[in-house]
Amino acid sequence: MATEHVVTWICHPDDFLPEYVDKISAQMEERWAQPCAKHGFSFRFISANELVPVCADRPRLWHDGVDLLETRQAYIVDDVSGDPQATHFLRGIYRAIDASDSVLLNRSLVGSESLERDKLAILARASVLGVRTPKTVALPFGRYARRGLDVVREEIGEGPYILKAREMGIGFGVLKLDSFEQLRAAVDIVSQTGQNYIVQEYLPNRGDLRVAMVEGKFVASMLRSPAEGSYLSNISQGGSASANPDVAAVMHDVERIVASLQADYLCVDWLLTDDGPVLGEWGTAMAEFSSLPEPARSQLADAFFPWVGRLLSDGEAVAAADETG
Numbered sequence: 037m038a039t040e041h042v043v044t045w046i047c048h049p050d051d052f053l054p055e056y057v058d059k060i061s062a063q064m065e066e067r068w069a070q071p072c073a074k075h076g077f078s079f080r081f082i083s084a085n086e087l088v089p090v091c092a093d094r095p096r097l098w099h100d101g102v103d104l105l106e107t108r109q110a111y112i113v114d115d116v117s118g119d120p121q122a123t124h125f126l127r128g129i130y131r132a133i134d135a136s137d138s139v140l141l142n143r144s145l146v147g148s149e150s151l152e153r154d155k156l157a158i159l160a161r162a163s164v165l166g167v168r169t170p171k172t173v174a175l176p177f178g179r180y181a182r183r184g185l186d187v188v189r190e191e192i193g194e195g196p197y198i199l200k201a202r203e204m205g206i207g208f209g210v211l212k213l214d215s216f217e218q219l220r221a222a223v224d225i226v227s228q229t230g231q232n233y234i235v236q237e238y239l240p241n242r243g244d245l246r247v248a249m250v251e252g253k254f255v256a257s258m259l260r261s262p263a264e265g266s267y268l269s270n271i272s273q274g275g276s277a278s279a280n281p282d283v284a285a286v287m288h289d290v291e292r293i294v295a296s297l298q299a300d301y302l303c304v305d306w307l308l309t310d311d312g313p314v315l316g317e318w319g320t321a322m323a324e325f326s327s328l329p330e331p332a333r334s335q336l337a338d339a340f341f342p343w344v345g346r347l348l349s350d351g352e353a354v355a356a357a358d359e360t361g
Contacts, residue, residue: 038107039108040108044109051117071341107139109139112141113126116153131141141347142278143320144301144320157233170315172234173236174202175226184223197237197238199211199235204231217293244306245259245286245308246306249299250301250340254290301340
């Protein structure tokens with residue numbers, strides 16, 4: 037099987053307004069262009085609604101009459117959505133690529149898929165490692181969601197709280213609630229969305245520290261800070277970022293997390309509270325370099341593409357060994 041040095045980002049744009057999708061897509065393509073050229077890669081976006089996964093003699097992924105899995109390439113699958121049916125379809129694409137000879141960059145760790153995206157699974161894994169995490173309660177589904185409220189009151193107290201989907205990113209749909217009464221009303225609303233939600237204690241903080249690790253080594257860091265009067269530090273939600281802040285306070289825990297997951301690529305996010313760092317979450321290849329300010333962006337890109345190249349080369353070696361018996 038031939039190898040192509042292509043990174044394809046499979047996205048699901050229907051959760052957002054078209055103008056927002058166009059803005060983010062143009063920004064990412066601009067920021068990926070120079071690093072791709074430097075390292076001999078090309079980059080493209082493909083919308084999931086243009087794809088049809090198939091299993092016949094082998095996994096296939098059809099796009100405009102072409103089987104994308106006919107050659108070995110690298111993929112990032114944006115496999116979360118506010119639409120449960122879309123989520124299941126995205127996971128089908130993810131699994132078809134994962135079963136193929138191509139490289140699924142989301143799968144940069146050892147363990148369940150949930151450890152790539154599910155905030156409850158991430159925090160549970162971290163807590164058994166002794167890493168400090170926010171108090172978190174997963175709400176039951178649908179009409180049973182209110183059954184979680186007494187547990188929230190027992191575990192977290194009277195507020196304030198953060199309410200967020202277990203598997204969404206970029207600060208989408210994250211609510212800060214100041215009282216138990218507000219939480220109860222918000223739970224009544226989100227219980228009808230078909231999404232799973234968690235409630236966390238609200239921890240005042242001065243920002244969100246991201247630490248990027250590639251093949252077990254520290255590469256770059258970023259500090260995201262919320263705008264004045266805001267509580268979200270995500271850049272897409274109005275936060276600002278600075279490059280390469282000091283990471284000494286979290287590096288021991290970051291290295292333990294990476295070792296536990298046997299993670300080749302991982303970005304670990306920390307809330308910087310007055311009482312010390314608290315784990316927010318971590319991310320695999322979807323937490324890529326384009327959102328970082330320079331020079332951290334270039335540092336991470338210069339580690340990212342050689343890593344992808346080695347994965348593709350390893351796949352070639354495995355295929356050659358299989359062919360020779």
